[in-house]
Structure formats: structure tokens, C-alpha cells
Amino acid sequence: MIKIDIVADIVCPWCFIGKRRLETAIAMVRRNVPEFSYETRWRPFFLNPDTPPEGEPYLPFLEQKFGGRAPVEALFERVRAAGRAYDIDYAFERIELRANTLQAHRLLYWAQQRGNADALIERLFVAQFQRGEHVGDRVTLIKIAVDCGYPANELEAYLYSDEDSDTVSEDAQRIRAMGIxxxxxxxxxxxxxxxxxxxxxxxxxxxxxxxxxx
Known part of the structure; x- marks a missing residue:
């Protein structure tokens, strides 16, 4: 068995593509090694650590970061083109808020204490990039997780606490200390x-x- 740590942020469009490319790579390995097995673990990365907890307008932030609407649209098209090969249809126009992803990373950490969380992060990427849902909002995250089969009452108690916030933040710091x-x-x-x-x-x-x- 190979242990695969995937360092990602839910608001990174290339991370969604990276997940699909990893799945394709695993299928390629299994053609050579049919008995191949693996274990995934999603590790936190904060692409925009200065994002306010409530989020902030998405497009204005990108326009300021990349120097205007035209560079942003060009970036969107590059990502869309890369995503099409993996059946990802990006809907950037639906995204209203740049999300603070601490709560989403806490949710992933919590879920991974209970088993594999690949289906959950797939749903989080769909929420962010195809449905335009606010993945920094606790109510939205609870609904997403319940859709994936997790118990609502446990989720509410957890996400409305600060449990594991330091653990997740410290793990993100360890990732950066590795030079990533x-x-x-x-x-x-x-x-x-x-x-x-x-x-x-x-x-x-x-x-x-x-x-x-x-």
C-alpha cells in the first residue's frame, strides 16, 4: 500500500483537476500492478490565509490580484480547458465570495478520523466550482457533509466549536515548513x-x- 498525502485547498481550481489526474494515475498503475492499493489523506493548505472568516467578493479580489478583468478571464479559460479533459465544467461566474477555508479543512480533518474523505472533498470542489456554494459557511458545509452521509448533529456540534482549529493550522504550517x-x-x-x-x-x-x- 502507498500512502498518498494530497496537499490542497478547496478554493484552488487546479486542486480539483489534480484530484482527477491522481485518479487517472491510480488507474494507470493498476493496469501494471493489479493488486495495487493506496490510502489517501488530504492535508490543509491556505491559498489565501488573509481571507476574512465571512469571505469577501470573489471577482474584485481576482481582478486586483491579477491586474484586471482580462487576465482573470484568460486564467479562467486556461483552467476550463484543462478541466474539460477530466469532465470538470467550471462555473466561475456562479462564485460570489472568496471563502475562508478553515472550516472546510476542519470538516475534512474530522471526516478523515472516520475513514476515507475522497467523496467529501469531491463534493466540496463541486460546491465551490460548479454550484457556487459558499464553502466557508458552516451551514453550507453541514449540508454538504450530510449529503455525503455524515450525521448532522455531530457535525453541528463540531463545526460550531473551535475543536481541531489549532491542529489544522499547525498541520498547514508543517506543510509550508516542508517547502511546499x-x-x-x-x-x-x-x-x-x-x-x-x-x-x-x-x-x-x-x-x-x-x-x-x-
Missing amino acids: RMVPSFILDGEQIIVGAEDPTVLATAMLQSLDAR
Whole structure:
């Protein structure tokens, strides 16, 4: 079994593509090694750590960051083009708020104490980039998690507390201390780091190398 840590932020569009590319890479590895097994763990990264807890208008922030509407639209089109190959239809026009993702990362941390959270993060990416839902809002996050089969009463008690906030923040700091400044990044067995939403062939080759090294 290979342990795959995926460093990501829910508001990073390339992280959604990175998830799909990882899935493609895993299928490629299994064609060579049918018995291949893996375990994923999603690790927190704060792309915009200065985002207010309530969020802030999405498009004005991007226009200021990238120098106007035209560069932002060009960026959107590059992401859309990359996403189409993996059946991702981005709807950036639906996004109203730039979300603070601490609560979403806490939710992922909580879910991963109970098992695999791949389905949950898929739903979070869909919420952010296809439905325009506010993934920094606790009520929205509870609804998303309930849709994925998690119990509402436990979620409410957890998300309306500060439990694990420090744990998640400290993990994000450890990630940056490793030198990771770009997401998505993939860490194989705690050692090999692949930075960026790489082509599935690159990820598959890295996983096969990890298997061969054993």
C-alpha cells in the first residue's frame, strides 16, 4: 500500500483537476500492478490565509490580484480547458465570495478520523466550482457533509466549536515548513513530493518508483 498525502485547498481550481489526474494515475498503475492499493489523506493548505472568516467578493479580489478583468478571464479559460479533459465544467461566474477555508479543512480533518474523505472533498470542489456554494459557511458545509452521509448533529456540534482549529493550522504550517508553496502537491509515503497538478503519467511513474523502491 502507498500512502498518498494530497496537499490542497478547496478554493484552488487546479486542486480539483489534480484530484482527477491522481485518479487517472491510480488507474494507470493498476493496469501494471493489479493488486495495487493506496490510502489517501488530504492535508490543509491556505491559498489565501488573509481571507476574512465571512469571505469577501470573489471577482474584485481576482481582478486586483491579477491586474484586471482580462487576465482573470484568460486564467479562467486556461483552467476550463484543462478541466474539460477530466469532465470538470467550471462555473466561475456562479462564485460570489472568496471563502475562508478553515472550516472546510476542519470538516475534512474530522471526516478523515472516520475513514476515507475522497467523496467529501469531491463534493466540496463541486460546491465551490460548479454550484457556487459558499464553502466557508458552516451551514453550507453541514449540508454538504450530510449529503455525503455524515450525521448532522455531530457535525453541528463540531463545526460550531473551535475543536481541531489549532491542529489544522499547525498541520498547514508543517506543510509550508516542508517547502511546499504550490497546490496541489502530492507526498508519497511521506518522502517523495510531486508539486503541481502534474500529468497523470508523472504521478503514475512516481507511484511505480515508490513500489519498486520497497
